[in-house]
Amino acid sequence: MDRIPILKMGPYLLVTIQIDLYDxxxxxxxxxxxxxxSKTEAKGVLIDISAVxxxxxxxxxxxxxxxxxxxxxxxxTVVVGMQPAVAITLVELGLTLQGVHTALNVEKGMELLxxxxxxxxxxTEDDEEGPDDRND
Amino acid sequence: MNITSTILQxxxxxxxxxxxxxxxxxxxxxDDLMTNDELSKQSDELLDALARAVKSGNVDNIYAAEFxxxxxxxxxxxxxxxxxxxxxxxxATYVLSLKKAICSVMEEExxxxxxxxxxxxxxINNLLDQLSIITFETFIKGREEVILRQTDEINEISTPVIxxxxxxxxxxxxxxxxSARTQIVMENLLQEIVNTGSNIAILDISGVPAVDSLVAQxxxxxxxxxxxxxxxCIISGIRAEIAQTIVHLGIDLxxxxxxxxxxxxxxxAFSMSNVEVKKVQKNTGFGITR
Numbered sequence: 001m002d003r004i005p006i007l008k009m010g011p012y013l014l015v016t017i018q019i020d021l022y023d024x025x026x027x028x029x030x031x032x033x034x035x036x037x038s039k040t041e042a043k044g045v046l047i048d049i050s051a052v053x054x055x056x057x058x059x060x061x062x063x064x065x066x067x068x069x070x071x072x073x074x075x076x077t078v079v080v081g082m083q084p085a086v087a088i089t090l091v092e093l094g095l096t097l098q099g100v101h102t103a104l105n106v107e108k109g110m111e112l113l114x115x116x117x118x119x120x121x122x123x124t125e126d127d128e129e130g131p132d133d134r135n136d
Numbered sequence: 137m138n139i140t141s142t143i144l145q146x147x148x149x150x151x152x153x154x155x156x157x158x159x160x161x162x163x164x165x166x167d168d169l170m171t172n173d174e175l176s177k178q179s180d181e182l183l184d185a186l187a188r189a190v191k192s193g194n195v196d197n198i199y200a201a202e203f204x205x206x207x208x209x210x211x212x213x214x215x216x217x218x219x220x221x222x223x224x225x226x227x228a229t230y231v232l233s234l235k236k237a238i239c240s241v242m243e244e245e246x247x248x249x250x251x252x253x254x255x256x257x258x259x260i261n262n263l264l265d266q267l268s269i270i271t272f273e274t275f276i277k278g279r280e281e282v283i284l285r286q287t288d289e290i291n292e293i294s295t296p297v298i299x300x301x302x303x304x305x306x307x308x309x310x311x312x313x314x315s316a317r318t319q320i321v322m323e324n325l326l327q328e329i330v331n332t333g334s335n336i337a338i339l340d341i342s343g344v345p346a347v348d349s350l351v352a353q354x355x356x357x358x359x360x361x362x363x364x365x366x367x368x369c370i371i372s373g374i375r376a377e378i379a380q381t382i383v384h385l386g387i388d389l390x391x392x393x394x395x396x397x398x399x400x401x402x403x404x405a406f407s408m409s410n411v412e413v414k415k416v417q418k419n420t421g422f423g424i425t426r
Contacts, residue, residue, distance in 0.1 A: 082365050087364040088361055091357045108335070
């Protein structure tokens with residue numbers, strides 16, 4: 001059975017989809033990815049779909065699902081490298097993937113993730129540092 | 137049956153002469169578009185083809201193989217004429233005056249046999265009417281091709297994607313937005329985003345005369361598609377009337393960044409990509425002399 005490899009890079013999970021997403025593969029990906037998020041406590045998930053040329057509403061829904069599930073588990077999802085034709089198809093299907101972050105390529109997607117997670121961690125650090133200062 | 141064909145062969149010179157005279161007699165003929173030599177050569181060719189076709193005995197079905205050559209010549213003539221800008225009248229006269237020429241020659245030949253004359257003339261009439269219909273069909277087709285090509289060209293040149301800054305694209309839309317144009321706009325924009333790796337696209341609609349719910353729907357689609365690609369989209373150039381229509385129609389653009397002018401959209405784009413534009417003070421030199 002086809003499985004899509006999920007790579008761990010520091011606090012991020014990296015998924016590059018190199019094959020056409022059949023329903024079964026997409027469901028497996030959703031399952032594996034969420035399991036990985038919970039196991040590794042990843043802070044960000046980056047999904048590269050630059051090699052995907054065919055989408056349907058099911059795959060759009062799976063992407064949305066992955067994003068909302070990861071959000072619950074405190075991980076941000078960025079979808080990168082969407083082909084123009086794919087974007088047009090998704091919009092025509094009425095799937096605008098609200099709640100999913102997007103970026104042009106992996107590089108920009110990584111920057112976006114770092115920004116988002118950096119902001120989160122710095123704000124929590126500020127909260128922690130706040131009382132320390134007062135103690136001093 | 138083959139009387140027509142004999143006449144066409146025997147009296148070819150005479151028919152051609154009368155035909156050319158008929159064509160030239162028409163006041164509307166534009167000799168600036170075609171020289172007389174060309175015209176007579178064209179007519180000669182057509183008459184030859186007609187004689188050959190009629191010789192086969194088939195005078196009813198112009199879609200038969202014998203008539204292929206003649207329909208080819210006629211289509212060629214009318215398409216070139218359509219492109220050169222001949223009027224429909226001139227093109228129609230071209231074929232119809234041939235009928236007149238053949239008829240008058242026949243009249244001379246068979247003055248004493250009215251029955252035969254009538255029969256042959258009706259055959260010729262029928263044949264040339266069909267041929268003129270073909271001529272006209274191709275003439276209009278030629279014109280339509282011209283129109284279609286121009287429409288394509290307008291669509292192509294009216295949606296330029298401009299790179300205004302590193303990572304910022306602008307797309308001024310001029311003219312009415314319909315589904316077909318939105319598709320072109322969207323494809324061009326998305327492709328250009330991929331090619332240049334831009335983060336921000338500014339869609340300027342100051343050249344769009346009216347925005348109805350359909351156009352707004354198209355705009356929203358374009359913005360969503362851009363967002364899916366990972367770029368931000370700003371809509372600029374919203375005039376007062378357009379703002380009024382949008383609100384009156386109840387279209388929700390609240391989750392789309394909109395600006396009144398391209399300048400302010402560019403400013404927003406600059407601040408989004410952390411670029412600052414400053415006026416440089418150049419009065420240091422003057423300061424010393426004073």
